[in-house]
Amino acid sequence: MSPSLKIAVRFLVAKKRSMVMSLAGIVFGVGFFILTQAQTSGFEDFFIRTILGTDGAVRIEDRLQDTIRSLKSGSKSNSGFSIAADREGRSYISGVAEPRLIRDALNEFPAVTAISGVLRGNAILEGIGKKKGSAQVYGIDLDDHLAVSDLESQIVQGGFEEFRNNPRGILIGKKMAEIMQISVGGSVVLQAQSERRRYRIAAIYETGVSDIDKSRIFMQISETRSLLRKPHGVSFLQINLTDRNKADEVASRIQMITNHSTVSWQEREKTWLTVFNFIRISTALTVTSIILISGLGMFNTLVMIVMEKTKEISILRSMGYTRGDISSIFLWEGGIVLIIGTFLGTLVGAALTFAVSRIPIRITGIFATDSFVVSWSLWHYVAAVSTAVVIVMCASVIPARRAARLEPGDVIRGTSQ
Amino acid sequence: MSQAIESESLLSTEREIMLSCSGLHRYLGGGDGRVHVLHGVGVEAECGQMSAIVGPSGCGKSTLLYLLGLLDRPDGGEIWINGKEVATASDEERTAVRCTEIGFVFQFHFLLPEFSAIENVMLPARKLGRLGSDEMRETAHELLKAVGLGEKTHRLPSQLSGGEQQRVAIARSLMNSPSIILADEPTGNLDVTNSNLVFEFLMRLAKEKGQAVILVTHNPDIADRCDRILQMRDGSFL
Known part of the structure; x- marks a missing residue:
């Protein structure tokens, strides 16, 4: 010492x-x-x-509108998508009109591990005793969506079997189920555009995000197209990455290549x-x-x-x-x-x-x-x-x-x- | 340069002078209160010789001793220790000289209260690092035995009397076998018996080990028994 x-x-x-x-x-x-x-x-x-388990690492949403000609062609298209207002000095056409082309482009990104196309729309939900509430319908391909989210682990009641086999089977959030006083096996009516259809609760999920759990309804994408009368395209593509921390970098490259607004989780949840x-x-x-x-x-x-x-x-x-x-x-x-x-x-x-x-x-x-x-x-x-x-x-x-x-x-x- | 070498050789061999100083000046205080304490003082200390510096309080005895012990720097003059001029040397060089060449005994023992007697004695050797742990302990024990404290080596300073504490301090000053012992009123706080004991021990060291001992004292009996007496008044030797 x-x-x-x-x-x-x-x-x-x-x-x-x-x-x-x-x-x-x-x-x-x-x-x-x-x-x-x-x-x-x-x-x-x-x-x-x-x-990340609910909304994914990256989302490709609206197409960037950069010329008058493309604006016109976009508006004339019969896809059911509309022109969005200016955001941050740029115009957008809401939705992804050609998801297959975007998927092909995304194959060039080794960081992208899975892609799920989602068709989104608003609907009115009617439950027991004519109890009504607003809902957001998410049309998904189940297998694709399970690869980009934690939906499987978020299921708290029921299972996917009925959802897969029955186009009228839907997944609803726990909060919504509580508000509407419905459970698995029960039925609700969804009203969108001029359509009014009855659906059966296949499973109840809980993300923990109350805004999602009280409003989001998952259903098969084909049924959603029919309900919302949107025969083509998707509202957005949800993407999973190998490294979540590179989402910003990957998102900006995707935006540049696909000419679609692409938002990383860091930007989305900045607040x-x-x-x-x-x-x-x-x-x-x-x-x-x-x-x-x-x-x-x-x-x-x-x-x-x-x-x-x-x-x-x-x-x-x-x-x-x-x-x-x-x-x-x-x-x-x-x-x-x-x-x-x-x-x-x-x-x-x-x-x-x-x-x-x-x-x-x-x-x-x-x-x-x-x-x-x-x-x-x-x-x-x-x-x-x-x-x-x-x-x-x-x-x-x-x-x-x-x-x-x-x-x-x-x-x-x-x-x- | 050749003159310095000649003088160095002369100091260290022919006259066996371990320590010398010349023309030492020291001022203390500042501004209007500045006092000229030492007026060009010179002194030599030979091996095996015991010198006493005496004089009235405030005449500069202790100040001179601290300068010779390299605890203070002079405002003018030279100090030679073992052939080296050290008055203007760097702090590191002066510290190294203090470690190897000088043993200090103060009027108050200044033992570290947290350390036992033997640990206090070993402190200089721990710094020097020449001895192994066992050898260091053995040497310290021998020194304490020589000052009559062989049975109290593990006592804390608070468990020793004033005379015993001073003897521990003397043993500590000898631990690195210095060639110069500087003692500032070492018997000032001791009774007659302890004063004689301490003085005899210092005298024996000078004679047996050839160490140059300079002590400052107010006690004329002690001074009379030294080899030489240096009278000081108003910052100069008479």
Whole structure:
């Protein structure tokens, strides 16, 4: 053990009480930092998983309208799609008129793993006792859609068998089922355009996103074309990717090649992602204040030690201890508290994260969960430890430099004369 | 340059002078309160010789000792230790010289209260790093035995009397076998018995180990028993 380290340990032990206070602050600061990051990241990850599982990584929607000629031809087409208003300075023709051509183009993208064409339209839902509500009908090819969503795991009642075999079998959200007081095997009437048809509930799903669960109805795409009177094209193509984090990049390339508005999940959910990011940073800053206060406590304790130990420091200097040795005594003191504090802090953080993940709590709205959602990431631990390192070392450097600057002659003369 | 080499050779071999200084000036304080404490002082310390610096309080005895011990820097003049001019040397060089060549004994023992007697004695050797752990402990134990504390090596300073603490401080100053011992009123806080014990020990070191000992004292009995007495008044030797 180096002499500076040995001296540092003895000085620390002599100041047990105040050092334990600083240590406790660092332990809890690091622990809570990890816990809050695990929670906020956990909810964010869960939200991302939910939105990817419902609306996919990328959506190809409306065709970009770039010339007058194509605008006219688009409007004359008998596809049932209309010209959308200007968005961000560009005109669009809503929907994908030629989904097969787009699918062919997407075959050139190795990042694209699955594609599902969806035909969307509004309808009025009529349930038991003439109870009415608005609904969004999603016409899908079931196998295609299962490949781009988590619909299979979102089924909470019933199954896909009737949906596959019966064109009048539909999937409805849990909230809608509750509102309309219907269950699997029951029937509802859907009214769209001038059509009015009866459908049978094949299964009930729950995404956790209440807006979806109370309005979205899945039915076979052929039946949807008939109900909505849209014989050609689809409203959008939902795409799954090998790497969700490359959605932005892939979306912009698809848009360039297909000339269709293509939106990644990051762009689509920008508002929520910004909220999550803000909460994560905000909690990190709040919890950092605990470490900061501990750092200040540590700074005070070290300054006190330097002031109390000026004679001892001078004696050490008179024995041949260099300014660097003296400085390292106080840096070691900070380092020891830091090592113990961050070690215990990470353990506390991990234990708290585990404990919180077991707390039963029912959350629905933007996702559905029965317990606190946490994310286990090494980066939370790295960030917490790095924050503690920066704060504690800053708190140690100033007293260490002050101790090293002491002139032994001045101190001893002041004492002995 | 040749003159310096000649003088270096002369100092270190022929006259066996371990430490010398000449023309030392030191001012303390600043502004209107600035005091000229040392007025061009010069002194030499030979191996095996014990010198006493005496004089009234405030005449500059301790200031001179701190300059000779490289704990302070002079405002003018030269200090030679073992043939090297160290008054203007870098802080690192002066620290290294303090570690290997100088042992300091202060009026107050200045032991580190968190360390036992033997650990206090070992502190200079830990820094020097020449001895292994066992050898270091053995040497420290021998030194404590020599100052009559062989049975109290593991006591904390708070468990020792004033005289015992001072003897631990003397043992500590000898740990790295320095060629120069500088003692600032080492018996100032001790009773007669302990004063004699400490003085005898320092004298024996000078004679047996050939160390140059300079001590500052107010005690005329102690001064009289030294090899030579240097009288100081108003920052100069008489």
